[in-house]
Amino acid sequence: MPPKKKVEESKEILLGRPGNNLKIGIVGLPNVGKSSFFNTLSKSDLGKAANFPYATIDPEEARIPVPDERFDWLCELYKPKSQVPAFLTCIDIAGLTAGASTGAGLGNAFLSHVRAVDGIFQVVRAFDDAEVIHVEGDVDPLRDMQIISTELRLKDIEWVEKALEGHKKEAKRLGNNSLADKAKKEEAATVEKLYNWLTVEDKDIRKGTWTNKEVEVINSLTLLTAKPITYLVNLSTDNFVKRKSKWLKKIHDWVQTNNPGDPIIPFSVSLEETLVAMSEEEKAAEGEKLGLPKGNPSALGKITKAGYSSLHLIRYFTCGPDEVRAWTLRDGLKAPQAAGVIHSDFEQKFVCGEIMSFEDLKEHGTEAAVKAAGAQRQQGKTYLMKDGDIAYWKCGQ
Numbered sequence: 001m002p003p004k005k006k007v008e009e010s011k012e013i014l015l016g017r018p019g020n021n022l023k024i025g026i027v028g029l030p031n032v033g034k035s036s037f038f039n040t041l042s043k044s045d046l047g048k049a050a051n052f053p054y055a056t057i058d059p060e061e062a063r064i065p066v067p068d069e070r071f072d073w074l075c076e077l078y079k080p081k082s083q084v085p086a087f088l089t090c091i092d093i094a095g096l097t098a099g100a101s102t103g104a105g106l107g108n109a110f111l112s113h114v115r116a117v118d119g120i121f122q123v124v125r126a127f128d129d130a131e132v133i134h135v136e137g138d139v140d141p142l143r144d145m146q147i148i149s150t151e152l153r154l155k156d157i158e159w160v161e162k163a164l165e166g167h168k169k170e171a172k173r174l175g176n177n178s179l180a181d182k183a184k185k186e187e188a189a190t191v192e193k194l195y196n197w198l199t200v201e202d203k204d205i206r207k208g209t210w211t212n213k214e215v216e217v218i219n220s221l222t223l224l225t226a227k228p229i230t231y232l233v234n235l236s237t238d239n240f241v242k243r244k245s246k247w248l249k250k251i252h253d254w255v256q257t258n259n260p261g262d263p264i265i266p267f268s269v270s271l272e273e274t275l276v277a278m279s280e281e282e283k284a285a286e287g288e289k290l291g292l293p294k295g296n297p298s299a300l301g302k303i304t305k306a307g308y309s310s311l312h313l314i315r316y317f318t319c320g321p322d323e324v325r326a327w328t329l330r331d332g333l334k335a336p337q338a339a340g341v342i343h344s345d346f347e348q349k350f351v352c353g354e355i356m357s358f359e360d361l362k363e364h365g366t367e368a369a370v371k372a373a374g375a376q377r378q379q380g381k382t383y384l385m386k387d388g389d390i391a392y393w394k395c396g397q
């Protein structure tokens with residue numbers, strides 16, 4: 001018998017809420033195209049799109065299918081009666097203005113909506129259109145990005161300051177002889193470290209390297225700058241088609257200086273609005289007409305995929321003649337928790353999983369061939385789920 005495999009541990013705790021039902025919020029200055037983007041993304045008119053600032057007040061929510069070639073391939077193979085892809089939950093949020101952290105505009109209400117999401121799609125206006133009012137008077141994406149960054153940062157500083165005060169009061173109350181409060185002291189030291197990071201280092205929390213213990217403190221504070229940001233640069237159709245805008249390089253440089261590594265995706269809400277009601281063929285024809293490379297010219301698929309992976313979400317599949325379905329879970333979870341995404345009973349009564357990788361199925365062509373090659377394995381409670389696994393769960397009574 002081969003030696004027992006060492007238990008695979010998930011190495012680091014992730015920043016953010018635990019759980020699999022994570023949400024991404026659309027954030028940006030007023031009137032930059034957030035609701036119009038939300039509507040094209042959700043193929044609905046749920047979002048209040050209008051040419052005036054603060055059209056959106058209450059958040060609207062939609063579940064957006066996440067494109068995945070593997071899922072399409074599985075549906076071709078199994079030809080199931082029902083097909084359920086992975087979804088990304090998106091929320092259209094009200095516009096944010098300078099001073100929001102101290103209550104300007106829709107201020108605190110807005111920021112509480114940002115607090116409730118797990119990741120951010122930040123819409124940055126880079127299109128010129130005299131008809132569309134800009135609350136700051138003119139188009140300047142760098143200034144706008146700075147405003148949002150400052151507001152989120154200020155709110156975090158305020159929040160961390162409050163936590164720090166709380167810790168100081170508690171330390172006073174307990175005095176010096178509180179051996180039992182080593183953990184509390186450690187927590188206070190972490191909060192102090194976070195405060196310095198935000199103020200002295202002048203950086204967002206997600207850009208730091210934190211220990212698991214520190215991440216636990218960060219997560220308990222639900223800090224805004226800990227949430228992943230994907231920058232969506234809203235261009236005119238023409239600039240998007242020509243891949244040319246005087247702002248793109250500047251935006252890129254700003255992100256590299258301020259938040260290195262955060263993804264930036266150029267797109268055009270006006271082009272997406274043209275495409276939204278079209279069939280796949282019509283979209284391809286429209287792209288060709290505009291001189292874009294072959295295929296669907298929309299950037300929405302790319303944006304959805306980027307949002308999904310920014311939240312550290314992965315998916316596994318269940319496949320059969322009745323249904324091919326993708327199940328979303330946070331990276332780093334074990335088999336029982338993955339089974340629990342389907343039904344909590346599956347987690348509690350978990351016995352094992354028969355698991356093969358998508359790549360093996362694609363290579364061998366059929367489930368029977370994968371089994372014959374010994375590439376479908378029985379996995380126990382310690383198995384760490386991988387993106388693209390195909391699973392059959394076995395549960396007790």
Ligand SMILES: Nc1ncnc2c1ncn2[C@@H]1O[C@H](COP(=O)(O)OP(=O)(O)OP(=O)(O)O)[C@@H](O)[C@H]1O
Nearest residue numbers: 030031032033034035036049050053054055056095
């Ligand atoms: N790429 C673009 N080119 C031209 N006009 C655009 C573009 N993107 C959005 N717009 C226009 O900008 C206006 C504002 O859009 P929208 O209501 O979606 O903004 P919003 O960010 O949701 O605003 P609010 O913060 O007020 O809710 C609309 O008239 C929309 O058609």
Ligand SMILES: [Mg+2]
Nearest residue numbers: 034035048056
């Ligand atoms: Mg809106």
